[in-house]
Amino acid sequence: MDINYLQGSGPCLRYQAKLKSKAQKISNYFWKANKNQFEGNNKPDLSYTDLVLDTQGSVSPSKIKTFKSKMSRPKKLRTYIPEDRLDISPSELLKTDKNILLVGKPGIGKTALTHEMLKLWAERDNKELDYMFYFDMRATPHIRKTKSLEDLLFIVFSEPDEGKEEVLQDIKKNSGNVTLIFDGITDLSSSVVKRLVEKDLLPDAKVIITCRPDDEEDFLSGDFLRVEVKGFSEQTIKKYLSATLGEEQEKVLSNLELLTLCYVPMYALMVALGFSSETPEDSPQPCTVTEIYINIVRRCLQTISKKTKTKDLNSFINNKSEEILSLAEFAFKATVEKTVNLTELPCEDSCVLSFLKTSYQSGPH
Structure with missing residues (x-):
C-alpha cells in the first residue's frame, strides 16, 4: 500500500x-x-x-x-x-x-x-x-x-x-x-x-x-x-453446473425439475454434490428439495457412522432413530426461532451429536 x-x-x-x-x-x-x-x-x-x-x-x-x-x-x-x-x-x-x-x-x-x-x-x-x-x-x-x-x-x-x-x-x-x-x-x-x-x-x-x-x-x-x-439465471445455472459437474451437467439440464431447483444457489450446490458423489446405477437422483435434504442427512450420517453400505447405514439409522428424531425436533424449534445456535441439546449420544457439525458444514450459507 x-x-x-x-x-x-x-x-x-x-x-x-x-x-x-x-x-x-x-x-x-x-x-x-x-x-x-x-x-x-x-x-x-x-x-x-x-x-x-x-x-x-x-x-x-x-x-x-x-x-x-x-x-x-x-x-x-x-x-x-x-x-x-x-x-x-x-x-x-x-x-x-x-x-x-x-x-x-x-x-x-x-x-x-x-x-x-x-x-x-x-x-x-x-x-x-x-x-x-x-x-x-x-x-x-x-x-x-x-x-x-x-x-x-x-x-x-x-x-x-x-x-x-x-x-x-x-x-x-x-x-x-x-x-x-x-x-x-x-x-x-x-x-x-x-x-x-x-x-x-x-x-x-x-x-x-x-x-x-x-x-x-x-x-x-x-x-x-x-x-x-433472485438467484441464478438459466445461463448462470449452466455456467455453475459446468464448473461443478463438467459433462455430468447434462443429467441435470435434461431434467426440468432439477434445473428449476438450481436457480437457488444453495439447491444448485446440493444437486451438484448429489451428482458428483458415487451412487448405485439403479438409485434415482433426487428431483425435489425434500429428496435432496434426505440425501444430505443420509450422507452426513454415513460420514459420522462410517457405514459405507446402504444396508449398514439403514440399520444405523434405525438403531439411532429416537436420538435423531429428538435432535430433529429440537433443530426445528430453533429454526422457527430463527437461530442456528442450539443449546441444552436433548441428545447425549456423541455419535448423533457429531452429525450437527457435519451437517452445518455441508450446507452453504
Missing part, C-alpha cells in the same frame, strides 16, 4: 491493511468451505457466480399466483428461474454511497454477494483511507450483549495492533469512510447495531443489511437502496 497518496496516521493505515487481510480470509474461507464438500481430487474451483439483482421492486404475490395458474406445469416451473438483467453489480453496490438492503429467500445468494463485496474491497487499490467490517449475525449471537461501538468493532471483529484510541477517533470523525455489513439480521435487539442502522452512531457510514423478505419491513426506509437477490 502506497502511503504517499493515502491520508491518515500510521496506525489507521495499518489497521485498514489488517481489515483487508481479514476480509480476504473471510471470503476465501467461505468459498473453500463450499469447495471442500466435493469428494476426491476433482474439487471445483468455486468463486462468486453472477446473481440476478433487482432494484426495481417486485410483483405482488397475488398477481404472481393468478398469472402462473393459467400455465402448463413445464412453463410454470420455468417462471421460477429469473431472467438475466443488468440492474447492478457487486462492484457498483460497493461504490454507491447509499445504504443497501439485500433481500431474498434462504439460500438465494445474499451471503455470497456480501463475500464478493468483501473480496472486491480487499483487492481494490484505495486512494483514500476507509474501513469495512463484516458481521455474520447468525454466527455471532454475543453481538446482542455488546454495549459500545468500540466493543463491536474491536472485540467482535478485529482489534488494531496499535493506536486503538486514535483509530477509533478516526472512524468516528470520518464515518463516511466506514462500511458495515450485517449479514442475516432478523431484528434490532442489539442496541449498538440498532443505533448504527438508525444513524445515531457513525451517521455517515454505509450500512449493508441482508435479510429475508419477512423481516425487511423492520429495516427498509427511504435511506436504503432495496436490492432483491
Whole structure:
C-alpha cells in the first residue's frame, strides 16, 4: 500500500491493511468451505457466480399466483428461474454511497454477494483511507450483549495492533469512510447495531443489511437502496453446473425439475454434490428439495457412522432413530426461532451429536 497518496496516521493505515487481510480470509474461507464438500481430487474451483439483482421492486404475490395458474406445469416451473438483467453489480453496490438492503429467500445468494463485496474491497487499490467490517449475525449471537461501538468493532471483529484510541477517533470523525455489513439480521435487539442502522452512531457510514423478505419491513426506509437477490439465471445455472459437474451437467439440464431447483444457489450446490458423489446405477437422483435434504442427512450420517453400505447405514439409522428424531425436533424449534445456535441439546449420544457439525458444514450459507 502506497502511503504517499493515502491520508491518515500510521496506525489507521495499518489497521485498514489488517481489515483487508481479514476480509480476504473471510471470503476465501467461505468459498473453500463450499469447495471442500466435493469428494476426491476433482474439487471445483468455486468463486462468486453472477446473481440476478433487482432494484426495481417486485410483483405482488397475488398477481404472481393468478398469472402462473393459467400455465402448463413445464412453463410454470420455468417462471421460477429469473431472467438475466443488468440492474447492478457487486462492484457498483460497493461504490454507491447509499445504504443497501439485500433481500431474498434462504439460500438465494445474499451471503455470497456480501463475500464478493468483501473480496472486491480487499483487492481494490484505495486512494483514500476507509474501513469495512463484516458481521455474520447468525454466527455471532454475543453481538446482542455488546454495549459500545468500540466493543463491536474491536472485540467482535478485529482489534488494531496499535493506536486503538486514535483509530477509533478516526472512524468516528470520518464515518463516511466506514462500511458495515450485517449479514442475516432478523431484528434490532442489539442496541449498538440498532443505533448504527438508525444513524445515531457513525451517521455517515454505509450500512449493508441482508435479510429475508419477512423481516425487511423492520429495516427498509427511504435511506436504503432495496436490492432483491433472485438467484441464478438459466445461463448462470449452466455456467455453475459446468464448473461443478463438467459433462455430468447434462443429467441435470435434461431434467426440468432439477434445473428449476438450481436457480437457488444453495439447491444448485446440493444437486451438484448429489451428482458428483458415487451412487448405485439403479438409485434415482433426487428431483425435489425434500429428496435432496434426505440425501444430505443420509450422507452426513454415513460420514459420522462410517457405514459405507446402504444396508449398514439403514440399520444405523434405525438403531439411532429416537436420538435423531429428538435432535430433529429440537433443530426445528430453533429454526422457527430463527437461530442456528442450539443449546441444552436433548441428545447425549456423541455419535448423533457429531452429525450437527457435519451437517452445518455441508450446507452453504
